[in-house]
Amino acid sequence: MTLKRVRLFVVMAIAAIFLLAWVFPIIWSLLNSLKTDQDVLAYPPKLMFSPTLEAYRDVLFGSAAILPNLISSFIISIGTTIITMLMAVPAAYALARLRFRGKRFAxxxxxxxxxxxxxxxxxxxxxxxxxxxWIDTYQGIILIYLSFSLPFAIWLLVSYFEDIPFEMEEAAYLDGATRLRTLWRVIIPQVRGGIAVTIVFVFLNAWNEFLFAVVLSGNTVRPVTVAMFNFVSVEQTLWAKLAAVSVLAMLPVVVLGIVAQKNIVKGLTVGAVKGGGRR
Amino acid sequence: MTAPGASAGEDSGDLGRVLAQRERKFAMSLLAPAFLALLATTTFPLMFLIWTSTYRMDLAMPFADGFIGLENYRILLADERFWSSLLVSLIYTGSTVTLQVTLGLALALLVMDMKRGQGWFRLIAILPVVLSPAVVGMIWRTFMLAPEFGVVDYLAINAGLGSKNWLGDPLLAMISVIVIHTWQWTPFAFMVLLASLASLPEDIYEAARLDRATAWQRFRRITLPLLRPAIVMVVIMRTMVALTAFAAIFTVTAGGPGTATEILNLYAYRKSFTELSIGYGSALAVALLIVTIVISGLLFALRRAK
Structure with missing residues (x-):
């Protein structure tokens, strides 16, 4: 009995350490974003402090504002998502449901x-x-983002299209509906959930991309992941502001991740082999 | 499983052919936009990359540019920095993937046995994997690893190890980037393996318990073989990503100190965009592609072998 108790305690302790290790860096950034620079730099690290929103005010509206970069990130991610979905939905439908030569190769x-x-x-x-x-333009970045978002979206959508029963389509054809009309009126509504999940992941991957962004961005178009570097220079690091920017950059994807919680394993396993721009 | 349209025309050959042709045309028009975009953003760049890798192309000295055949590849084979970056790539990939899979599996087994609190793990595990590796790298570089007030350094001081230069020492920097990547992606292995564990049939374990198999025997003889496909899948996926990891190292050490954490991917980037030798950088990228193909070929062979 006691041995069992000890074992249970050890197991719980290990589990707690893992949970803490995963959540801590994120919570710590959040806490640091509410501190002044002096409090961030305090030794030993401060858990208790008087919180301030000064860092957020500075990075959103102050002199070193990253508001334009947040907007850039949104334009890139939304643009990539829309164009990807417009191309991926028809392609995935064809790969999942239609018969034609060269399908396996495609x-x-x-x-x-x-x-x-x-x-x-x-x-x-x-x-x-x-x-x-096209360097430092939205069209340049969005175009190259298609290289990873399209294969990812196509394969994720194929798995949803494959789940619809064929009878639904056949009934529509017997009623004399055209193929395009059937796709739009009968099939698409069936995979609405799958489309929503795909949108979440395409947006997330575009938001998080870094390599393409760092090469192609300039003064006009610079997503927040790249702009973060402005806060860390050789001369000085703007600690609290960096923390605030990190939190702002994390916020949309954390929200989306929690919204898509049930589908995250599916999205990730399709994504990592078959796409996913986050390296 | 016959597609609509084609099935209707099976009794009369002509109609069947017409319908099949119509279906093919419809499929082509649906595929065309996506495939044109993929050709333009992946296949065409690959051709162009192979072409530039046969050129001397230096953005800093454009007057010396010209076709040099396989010269870049000859230089590459004699380039010590190439071989060292390849070694760093293999160490980084091998260690991060091994750590992710073993820790992820251990934790999945542990959580599977928990009667309460599984939901917390499923929720918390999402957080690291949805974050941008660039943001993760930044957070670790500053708030976690900075000397003294960085939390890791603070813990090291209190453990009696003293303050360390985590990103300035070659060995510690390598360990740091490995730990950061492992921190971010272990939840991925954990979630996939937990989902796969949850789908295993319960009755096999019941039988094993009746046969008085020990916990270790049950794990070794039942769980591990059943999980093998999922484990191999995670290994393949994580290896591909680790080989081309970029932001997670670039934001933390930028490959430094010196070239201590410079994986091949980062070397190709630095050569092309920092040192502006696009031609030679292209050859390095082609070498990375070959390494990726060879390693994934080996892993897929492993998947097929029973």
């Missing part, structure tokens, strides 16, 4: 594009975009 091709390391894409793309003047 599916394999979508997977194989993911073998290409992102750095191997950005080197040539940098040269091309520089030639046509």
């Amino acid at each position: 599916g394999f091709y979508v997977l194989a594009t993911q073998m290409l390391p992102p750095v191997g894409i950005i080197i040539p793309y940098f040269l091309i975009l520089r030639r046509i003047g």
Whole structure:
């Protein structure tokens, strides 16, 4: 009995340590974002302090504002999501439901594009975009984000399209509906949930991307993940402001992650082999 | 499983062919936009990359640019920094993937046995994996690893180890970037393996318990073989990502000190965009592609072998 108790205690202790280790860096950033720089730099680290929203005021509206960068991140992520979905939904439907020669090859091709390391894409793309003047533009960044968001979205959507019974389509055809009309009126409503999940993950991956963004961004278009570097320079680090920016950059994806909690394993397992720009 | 349209025309060949052709045309028009975009953003850059890798192309000295055939690859094979970055890549990938899978599996087994509190784990585990590796890297570099007031350093001081230069010492920097990547992605292995554990049939364990199998025997003979497909899948997925990890190292050490944490991916980036040798950087990226293909080939062979 006592041995069992000791074992239970040890197991709980290990579990608690893991939970704490995962949540701590995030909570700590949140706490630091509510401190003054002096409190951030205090030794030993302060758990009790008088909280202030000064850092948030500075990074949102002050001289070093990253509000434009947050807006950039939203424009890039929303733009990528819309264009990706417009292309991926029809493609995934065709791959999941229609019969045509070369289908297996088409599916394999979508997977194989993911073998290409992102750095191997950005080197040539940098040269091309520089030639046509698309560095530091939204269209340049969104275009190259399709390289990872499209395969990811197509494969995630295929898994949802495959779940719909064929009878639904057949009934619609017998009623004389055209293919396009059937797709739009009968099939799409069936996979609404899958489309919503896909949207969440495409947005999340675009928001978190860094390599392409750091090469292609400039003074006009610079997402928040890249702009964060302004707060850490050789001369000085703006501690509380950096913490506030981190929290602002984490907020949308944490909210989306919790909203999509039930589907996260599916999204991640499709995503990591078959897409996912976050390296 | 016959697709609509095609099934209707099976009795009359002509109609069947017409319908099949119509279905094919419809499929092509649905696929065209996505496939054109994929061609333009993946296949075309790959061709262009191979082409630039045969050029001397230096953004700092454009007057010396020109076709040099396989010269970049000859230089690469004799380049010590290439071989050291390849070694760093293999150490980084091997250690982070091993740590993620063993810790993730251990924790999944532990949580599976818990009667209460599973929900907390499922919720908390989401947090690290949805974050941008760039933000994660920044947080660790500053609030966790900064000398003295960084929490890790504070704990080290209190443990009697003294204040350490976590990102300035080559060995500690390597350990740090490995720990950071492991911190972020162990929850991924944990969630996937927990989901897979939860789907295992209960009655096998019942039988094993009746046979008085020990906990270790049950794990070794039942759980592990049943989990093998899921474990191999996690290993493959995590290996691909670790090989091309970028933000998680770039934001923390930028490959430093010196080239201590410079994985091949980072070397290709630095050569191209910091040192502006696009031609040679392209050759490095092609080398990374070859390494990726070889390693994934080995892993897929492992998956097929029973």
